Amino acid sequence: MPFKWFGKVSFVPYTKVSQFADELKEGRLVGSRCLSCGHVSFPPRADCIECLSPDFEWVEYSGKCILHTFTIIHAAPTGFDDIAPYIIGIVDLPEGGRLLGWMRGIEKEEIEIGMPLKVVPRMFEEIPEIKVYYTLEKRE
């Protein structure tokens, strides 16, 4: 699957980590692990930031996460005005790294930095072409 299928609007059709989008379509959230030094990265990288190795493997993430910060976008850029206002969260992933995505099923009043959340892989049903993304949802 080309990487352009990741996101409501795509700016990046080609990347060495395009398999990320295939995995997400199958319901798996993956990061990268360096085959040389073992460094784990999310967002995934083809090339290791620690040791410069270009060799990596995919590592599955649990999706468990903790809300680090958030905002509610009212003034939206091109391609997002139809869904504004929307809540964006940044979460810490216990396996390593952070992730940014839409918060779903959570009212503004319920948001608390530090709250447990989960990353849920999703596809846009209302768009004819394949478009995958993820949301941040409540976790008990």
Next chain:
Amino acid sequence: MKVGIVGIGHGKFGRRSDATVQELAFEAFRLAMEDTGNLDRKDIDATIIGSVPEYHKQRSLPGVVAEYLGMNDQPTWLTEAACASSSAAIRSAYMAIRSGMHEVVAVLGVQKMTELETPELLALMGRVGDVQWESIFGTTFPGYYAFYANRHMHEFGTTHEQMLKVAVKNHHYGAMNEKAMFRKEITIEKALAAAPVADPFTVFDCCANADGAACLILASEEKAKKLHDTPIWLEGLGCASAAMSLLRRPDLVSIPSAKAASEQAFKQASVSPKDIAVADVHDCFTIAEILAYEDIGFCKKGKGGKFIDEEQSYIGGSNPINIDGGLKAKGHPVGATGASQTYEIVTQLRGDAGKRQVDGADVGLTHNVGGIGQYTFVHIYKR
């Protein structure tokens, strides 16, 4: 060998539908030449343009600007570091002079942001972050600083009212600055009731896109003493970078490049934050000024809200900051902002700031952040 500023010029910031980008550059350049007085164009060894190219229809800006200023066939080139592009130009000019390659260099920060149609601007706005992992969720510039604001509130109990006090201060001083885009005082009540942009920000937490230019003439120590009776010396330079993506930053309550650049500049200039009589910091959003107080070291991490509560950044406080109105009231023509900050500090150190003058100001600082902290330049000036 020291490097001094011997000439400064600043055009009117705002929606300049009366002028092209090279015409804006000309205004600031002409004023800087007038200010220097005793300098011929042919004695300027090079012109460095600080600007962000994607806002202009005209490509390769140094070409058209150098031609319009009548500065061919001297060398010219562009430096780009997002909102810190003209501070990057100042750093390049300093290096060029210290190396002995050039003696006199013009730095021209110039930007025209309002010639783009709103849809073009909104599309550009959608690509300010990491386009692979973040922009696909509709992130925006205010949104990124709002992430900082909410985290700062969570960790330190900072309030939105404290952030808006920054806007109130900067509009208070901006009202006294004839170069500023907005020249009206505002109130916290009015700011809170304004249209929401990115929670917790309303439009009054955000600076405005603008058109404008500012120009500086830098010279070697020997030349500077000949050209001006009060050269203002650039004695500390700090510059650092940080991860483009907030997902790869160590924390979301400080700008790491700003801390590193500040330390470098203080060390080189042999001064500390308490010595700074006047500063211009990068208040693209209200939280950004609070982060700047802490990252530069005017107060401890987490105490930025208290610092503005106590009015320490007003004239009469411990460190008067953005008393030209800051980006908030002056407007933020991105490529011109670093040169505009420097214009203010030079004016203050010369003692020419009129009713906004800090009495006896002898050491000044500029803090210019590119993007969301991908680049920060901190410069310290002495008279």
